[in-house]
Amino acid sequence: MTKKKFGSLLLIASLVTTLLFSACTTGGGTGSSGGSKGPIKVGVVNNPPSESGYREANVKDMEAVFSAANGYELKTAYSLKNDEQLQAAQGFITEGVDYLLISAAETTGWDEVLKKAKEAGIKVFLFDRMIDVDESLYEAAVVSDMSKEGETAVNWLLAQNLDEYNVIHIQGAMGSDAQIGRTGALDAQFASGKMNKVVQQTATWDEAEAKKIVESVINSGDDFNVIYAENDGMAKGAVAALDEAGISHGINGKVVVMGFDCNKWALRELKAGNWNYDGQCSPFQAQIISDIIQGKKTVTSKKIINEEKGFDAKTLTDDDINTYGLGE
């Protein structure tokens, strides 16, 4: 009896895992015939498009560039979790792709998988995010320089010449490249004493959590005049807390609001004067990688940096919103 129960449980468990896998790997072709004549097989391990407007644009860009029309066969796996990403990468290696493109959830833990890829003769490209591994394990990394994004933002903030800087710093998922880079420049200011850290908390890219953090600062009665949120969503959450407490923000407001990623809706907030600054994070790396694969571009340095801007609400134009804004 118990054996039977155990057996049926096992069956369900295996069913669930198959479901899981089929949900993760969309377009996992079964008829993958070997040989060099077929399309170039590209496996992309990425964060899910629903993560952010950035990721949505990034995923769309990947799908457009690595399309069948351009001679590619694209396989994708999306997860916010590092261990699931590692499994997916391992899956692609077993399936036998030609190129493996990775945007890692976390910077650590990738050594083994990349070594296996190298042994299997699969060429690895990193995009969007760096990984803590030896350079020899990948062909090139097409990335945004997140610390430069942080520096651009902090330099802009310093140029505002505020009497004092009391900063609420809302961080992204701890350990992610975006968080480390965007935190670095601000931490340097806290250390030098030029800016005061009112609170520094991670909201793990969660809007609602960001709102709670700002709410707790307002409730504690601490004074602040800058909100530095490491993405647009969290900036929106923070602004919601300000609105509920009746604190003015944006151009001519008490609190300077800063976000990152340049979603279209966020740039519109800038244009309306509700926010002050938005830092760009370019999601368009696919073309550069495709050029390298097809030999149109040679790799001189393994780290290839995407040019990025920062937008000031006072100088933002509608053209900027259309050109650089992500999403709808």
Added chain:
Amino acid sequence: MKDNFRRFFKGGLGQLTIPIIAILFLVGFNLVRDPSFFSIEITQNNNGNMVLAGNLISIINGASELAVLAMGMTLVTAACGGQDISVGAAAAIAGSAFVKILKVSPNITGVTVAAAFLFACVVAMIFGAFNGTLVSVFKIQPMIATLILYTCGRSIAYWINGGATPTVSSPIITAIGGFIPGIPVPTPVLIVITVAIIFVLVFHFTSLELFTQSVGINGSAARLNGINSTFIKLLSFIILGLCVAVAGTIGVSRLGLINHETLLLDIEMDAILAVAIGGNNLGGGKFKISGSIIGAYVIQMLTITLYAMKVPSTDVKAYKAIVIILLVVIGSPVIKSKFQKTVSRVKSNKQRVSMKGAE
């Protein structure tokens, strides 16, 4: 007075003892730490409304989604002796359905918001029925049955709107997630009160409470007594589905934005905890929804207290875990019976002493 005291230790408050002690402990802790934690003030928000603000308001407001989900979760727990771990993912689906209707309608009016909410309810009830069917008809362990939706729910939520983090802005949405002009109490709090009243009314005018308990205690005995246990279990999941729709709608309305990956993330664990802290038997049977509601506020109060102490939010979960382990262990049957034994031993000692005194 003495009688009340004795009844209290005998279990006069019954299963509510632990959650009430937990709340009192947290209140006391904060009073010692910083009495201004409890200050409430009226401020004017940026929409020109006079609203209440303060840590207490943050706690009561912030726990709204959790409280609503905990109520539904209690019912499922009582009837099925297991928990639904897909409520967070299902709320993301319901929230997406809500946003979808608002996006397709040309302009957002009271009618479209009502229609969107109804649509979200229907969608969430369908997914609730799906979970419920697996559990009640196919007799699959609730945790395994709901694991399916837990795994794929957020992907489904993504399919509904396609794009990432769609935003909706309208004064009506702001009123649902924030404040109705002229009312200083956050709307989510009013919604929780409404849902709680509905539960009270349903329990008062129907036999749902009794039926749920009897199904949870012994399903086959209940069936022999003419209660359709399959239907009661299914019904509990459908009711939870309604709660999920309410929670999802509140969650979306707070910011006028839906992020399928983070909306009410990990809330299923907090909802189950709320049920446990509320002193309900996770194996089914007798239950008190009021316990779960208090449990939800205990969890939120703990979080806000840690935030007020500027504990790094990465560490918050660890501290929360410590407190929750304590609560659950203190509430466990082993400790309870030990405690009762000690109390009765002390009492009999006293009696002996007083008898000796009489001699």
